[in-house]
Each structure stands twice: as C-alpha cells, then as structure tokens.
Amino acid sequence: MATIKPFSITTSLLMIFIITTMTMISQTSSKQSNQQSTLVFYLHDVANGPNATVAQIVGINGKVWSYHTWGTFFMVDDPITLTPNQDAVQVGRAQGTISVASLDGSNVIIVLSLVFNNVQYNGSTLEIQGASRQRENYRELSVVSGTGRFRFAKGYVVFETVSYDPTTTRSIIRLTVTMSQN
Ligand SMILES: *[C@@H]1O[C@H](CO)[C@@H](O)[C@H](O)[C@H]1NC(C)=O
Ligand SMILES: *[C@@H]1O[C@H](CO)[C@@H](O)[C@H](O)[C@H]1NC(C)=O
DSSP states (O other): OTTHHHHHHHHHHHHHHHHHHHHHHHHHHHHHHHOOEEEEEEEEEEOSSTTOSEEEEEOOTTSOOSTTSTTOEEEEEEEEESSSOTTSOEEEEEEEEEEEOSTTSOEEEEEEEEEEOSTTTTTOEEEEEEEEETTSSEEEEEEEEEEGGGTTEEEEEEEEEEEEETTTTEEEEEEEEEEEEO
C-alpha cells in the first residue's frame, strides 16, 4: 500500500502539467487569430536636390555608386503619411538603410524603422527587414518586430510604388502591413 501514495502524487503532477500546457496552447492560438491587422502607410521619397530624403553614403572604390551597383549603401529618412497626398499630415518617419546586395544590382536589402510621432502611435516603431526586388513593383518584406503599440509585431509588408515624378525625383510608395501581435 505504501507504494501507491508516491505513484498518485506523480500522476497528479503529470495531470496538472498536461492541463496547464493545453490551456497555454489554446490561449496562444486564440490570441494569434484575433489580433491580425492591416495598416496602410505612404512614404514620400526624394532622391535628389536640397530636400532629398535618401542619400548614398558609401560604395565600392572606383565604381559608380547607384541603386544598380553592388555594395552601394543609402541612408533614408522619408516622411510617412496615411494618404498618398504630398501635403498630408506626417505621422512619422521611415528611417534606415538600403544596400545593394546582389552582384547584378537587382536586389537591395532594406532595414527600416517606421518611427511614429502622431497621437495614435506616438513613440512606437515597426521594424522592417528583408530583400527588396527593386525592379518589380510588388515587393514583399518582413515585419520582424516593433515597440510600444507594436510590441511583438510579426508579419509582412508589401511595398508598391504609386507614383514617380522624374522632374522632382519624388516617389510615393504604399506600404501595406499585415501583422499579428502575441
Ligand atoms: C525644399 O523644401 C522647402 C521647404 O519646405 C521648400 O520651400 C522648397 O521649395 C523645397 N525645394 C525643392 C527643390 O523642392
Ligand atoms: C509624442 O511624445 C513626445 C515625447 O513624449 C512628446 O513630446 C510629443 O508631444 C508627443 N506628440 C504627440 C503628437 O502626442
């Protein structure tokens, strides 16, 4: 009879462990499915002139630095708005680096923080990272994380160039973010 007691304690502990684990799994999956959201932003990117928001910062010696030359690095600080209108109110800045990562110049690696300063998301950031096939209009990158309102953000973002004006070198780029937060 003395051997039954320790056996039942072990069984009870095992049961508690199983129930706890199952509860945790069901909570995790219901949170994930509830919190998927889509946000749309517009970046206003100016390549040349006194109000440029993107600049070449370094490249390979003896080569022409450009978006099509492997090894060229750019620094970017684009205004973010909620509509494509050039005069729309800024809700933040898209700050980071763009580097030409493929030898044939087709892909760039983008590392970008969306740094918000509007009332709704003030102080929060979304972190974007990945390869951008810059010769295609539809470019999908990862949303790897976030801070503040966007803690634990995970998902993807589609970059699409809405317009480009060769006279002003201004591009308007739509970012459609699809993400969940755990
Ligand atoms: C640069 O920005 C200033 C201030 O907004 C503006 O007055 C000026 O016209 C802009 N210059 C160009 C070339 O866009
Ligand atoms: C955002 O936060 C900063 C620092 O806390 C504050 O100075 C600023 O007024 C805030 N802006 C808005 C739009 O709430």
